[in-house]
Amino acid sequence: MREQVELLSPAGNIEKIKTAINYGADAVYTGYKSFGLRSRAGNLDKNGLKEALEYVHKANRKLYLTLNSYLFDEEFDELVDFIKFLNNYPPDALIVSDMGVLSLINELSDIPVHISTQANITNSYAANFLKPFNVERIVLAREMTIGDIKLFADKSRVDVEVFIHGAMCMAYSGRCFLSAYFTNRSANRGDCAQSCRWKYKLVEEKREDEPIYLEEHKEGTFIFNSYDMCAMPILDEIVDANAASLKIEGRMKSVYYVAVATAVYRKALDDILNGRNFKDNIDYYMNELKKISHRPYSLGFYKNQPKQYVQSSGYQRDCNFVGVVEKVDVDKIFIKVRNQIKPGRYEFFTKDAKVVPVEIDKLYDINSNEKTVGNPNEFLYIKCYVDVERRDILRKCESKPAI
Ligand code: SF4
Numbered sequence: 285m286r287e288q289v290e291l292l293s294p295a296g297n298i299e300k301i302k303t304a305i306n307y308g309a310d311a312v313y314t315g316y317k318s319f320g321l322r323s324r325a326g327n328l329d330k331n332g333l334k335e336a337l338e339y340v341h342k343a344n345r346k347l348y349l350t351l352n353s354y355l356f357d358e359e360f361d362e363l364v365d366f367i368k369f370l371n372n373y374p375p376d377a378l379i380v381s382d383m384g385v386l387s388l389i390n391e392l393s394d395i396p397v398h399i400s401t402q403a404n405i406t407n408s409y410a411a412n413f414l415k416p417f418n419v420e421r422i423v424l425a426r427e428m429t430i431g432d433i434k435l436f437a438d439k440s441r442v443d444v445e446v447f448i449h450g451a452m453c454m455a456y457s458g459r460c461f462l463s464a465y466f467t468n469r470s471a472n473r474g475d476c477a478q479s480c481r482w483k484y485k486l487v488e489e490k491r492e493d494e495p496i497y498l499e500e501h502k503e504g505t506f507i508f509n510s511y512d513m514c515a516m517p518i519l520d521e522i523v524d525a526n527a528a529s530l531k532i533e534g535r536m537k538s539v540y541y542v543a544v545a546t547a548v549y550r551k552a553l554d555d556i557l558n559g560r561n562f563k564d565n566i567d568y569y570m571n572e573l574k575k576i577s578h579r580p581y582s583l584g585f586y587k588n589q590p591k592q593y594v595q596s597s598g599y600q601r602d603c604n605f606v607g608v609v610e611k612v613d614v615d616k617i618f619i620k621v622r623n624q625i626k627p628g629r630y631e632f633f634t635k636d637a638k639v640v641p642v643e644i645d646k647l648y649d650i651n652s653n654e655k656t657v658g659n660p661n662e663f664l665y666i667k668c669y670v671d672v673e674r675r676d677i678l679r680k681c682e683s684k685p686a687i
Contacts (some may be wrong), residue, residue, distance in 0.1 A: 290529035291553055292348070293546045296327065296501045299533075300448075300542045301347070302575065303356040305637050306675050307543045310551030311346035312336075313379060315474075315535065318353045319363065334373050346376040352400035354382050354472050367392045377420065386417055398445065402472070404456065406432070408439035415442050421528065423447075426513070427456060427585050429519050438550035446522060448515040449545055449573070450533020452584055454508040455481045462508070480508035514581035516569055518548070520556050522586070538620075540605035543677050547637040548572045555685075572637065575603040575681065603681040606630060609672055610663065618665045619678055625658040631677045632670065633677040640670050642678075 293304035295312040304312045312337060325422065333349070340347040349370070355363065367389060369376070372420070372536060374395050380386050381402040389397060398421040399405055399414060401490040411422045421443040424433060428446075437444045453460055453471075462479040469477045483505055486496040498507070513533070515522055530553065532545050548569050555562035562569070562669040573581070577599045607619040609632070625647065632640040647664050649656040658664045 286293075286523055287551060287557060289523055289527065289557065290346075290445075291546070291549055292529050292531040293542060294450075294532055294535040294536075294537065295336075295542060296535040298328065298332055298336055298339075300539055302339060303539050303542045303675060304342060304546050305345055306344050306501070307546040309345065309546050311342060311348060311376070311529070313348040313350060313531075315350045316366065319353050319355065319359075319366070319385075330369060330373075333375075337373055337375065342418065348377045348379055348398060349375040350379045350400070352381040352402050353387055353474050354380050354402075355385060358617035360384070360388065363388060364392065370395060379423065386419075388415075390417050394418070398423055401425055401447070402459070404459065405458070406436075408436050408441075409446075411436070411440040411442045418612070421445050423531065425456075426452060430518065430525050430586050433522070433527060437528075443528035444526065445529035445531055446525075446527045447513060447533055447584070448519065448522060448549065450513055450532045451579070452510040452513050452582075454510050461480040480510070481506065482508075484508070503625075509579075511582035512576070512579045514570075514573055515583060515586060516552060516573060517566065517588060518583060519549075519552050519562060523556050537577065537604055539608065540677055540679065542584055543635075544572055544576045544633060544637075545676075547633070547635060549635045572639075576603060577601045603631075603679040605677065606659075606680050607678045609674055609676040611674060612672060615667050615669050616665045617668065617670070617672060618663065619658075621658040621660055621662045621664060623660060625664070625678075625680075626656065628678050628680070630678055632672045633679060635671060635676065640672060640676075642666075642668055642670075 290310040292311045292313060293309035295301040295304045295314045301312050301314060306512055316333060317327045318328055337347055344512055350622060377396045377398045378389060379398045379400050381400040389395065397419045399419055401423040404425045405411060405422045406425045406428060419442055423445040426447055433444065433446055435614060449639055460471045463477040466479050467477040469475040532549065543656050552562045552569050555565065578601065579599060604623055606623050606625050607621045610615055610620045611618040613617050627647065630642050630644055634640060644666050647658050649665060650663055655664060
């Protein structure tokens with residue numbers, strides 16, 4: 285039985301970093317305002333990075349910083365300055381795709397490197413070749429089966445990190461030009477417009493004004509739109525394949541997504557690492573994962589070829605994120621509202637993945653004026669005695685909780 289496997293959560297800004305740590309991540313990955321894929325994820329400036337490192341290290345966890353964009357020569361002067369800054373505030377590793385970036389880090393710094401999934405490493409020969417360059421980990425390409433991962437991990441002299449949850453690209457390990465072609469926003473520079481989720485039609489070269497509609501479904505034709513990955517049903521097999529780190533995708537996703545995905549995988553992983561049968565609780569875990577924003581789930585490439593999701597390009601979720609608990613004062617629970625709230629039935633989702641139903645009949649502002657509705661960014665309180673704490677999540681679910 286394995287004793288230690290890292291749970292690695294996405295965190296696009298300081299609030300998500302704190303959320304991931306509080307909900308049980310062993311490590312977080314985040315981006316700086318330059319050089320990382322996900323240019324629209326919020327990302328950190330230098331002060332934000334210092335704050336994040338202090339917070340994460342105080343909690344005895346790890347922070348990995350993405351420098352995984354593919355760069356041009358003109359960007360390297362800024363990168364030199366940034367690496368020198370990082371030498372004074374070192375993250376636990378830098379996530380890198382570009383061999384030029386790797387070479388510069390080796391020249392200027394001792395910070396360990398993780399090779400990004402964007403580098404498409406699929407064999408241990410590549411991993412072992414990279415080891416002398418202070419490479420401690422490979423984030424495997426998502427196109428590998430469980431058998432491939434096991435073989436790789438057994439032969440590799442560096443650690444292996446694999447994705448367990450999140451969006452998938454239709455292009456090989458995200459090496460995609462759709463977005464750059466249509467919108468001049470390059471996926472390989474962290475600025476994907478999600479063009480694979482759009483509707484498409486077929487046009488014959490000489491009949492441009494006679495498009496052929498490929499109707500998969502009355503909603504449209506989504507020929508490039510992939511299912512999301514959810515490896516929960518085979519989490520034990522992935523642990524047995526000797527992955528050192530299990531990664532949740534989604535630096536652009538909400539605080540709510542980070543909280544629920546982290547807490548649920550934390551629980552399941554703890555079951556496995558402590559010799560309990562996590563499948564005893566799998567319905568609960570899967571049910572919770574359906575309450576966060578997602579496309580239909582699949583096992584990615586782990587067992588078979590992944591599927592295309594042809595019904596629509598939209599997300600599904602069984603619950604809506606309403607707010608975050610900011611403070612609890614005896615019978616008053618102060619909420620920072622994120623999406624509109626009115627009196628009704630809600631549930632809290634706590635840091636140990638428990639669901640606490642609550643009936644809210646009145647809302648109050650901080651001057652104790654009664655409110656009929658709370659809007660995003662307002663600070664309100666409700667009165668009730670339930671066992672919740674700061675940073676617990678308040679949400680509204682379709683299926684009514686049993687009270
Ligand atoms: S357009 Fe789709 S397939 Fe291409 S990089 Fe973006 S998300 Fe991935």
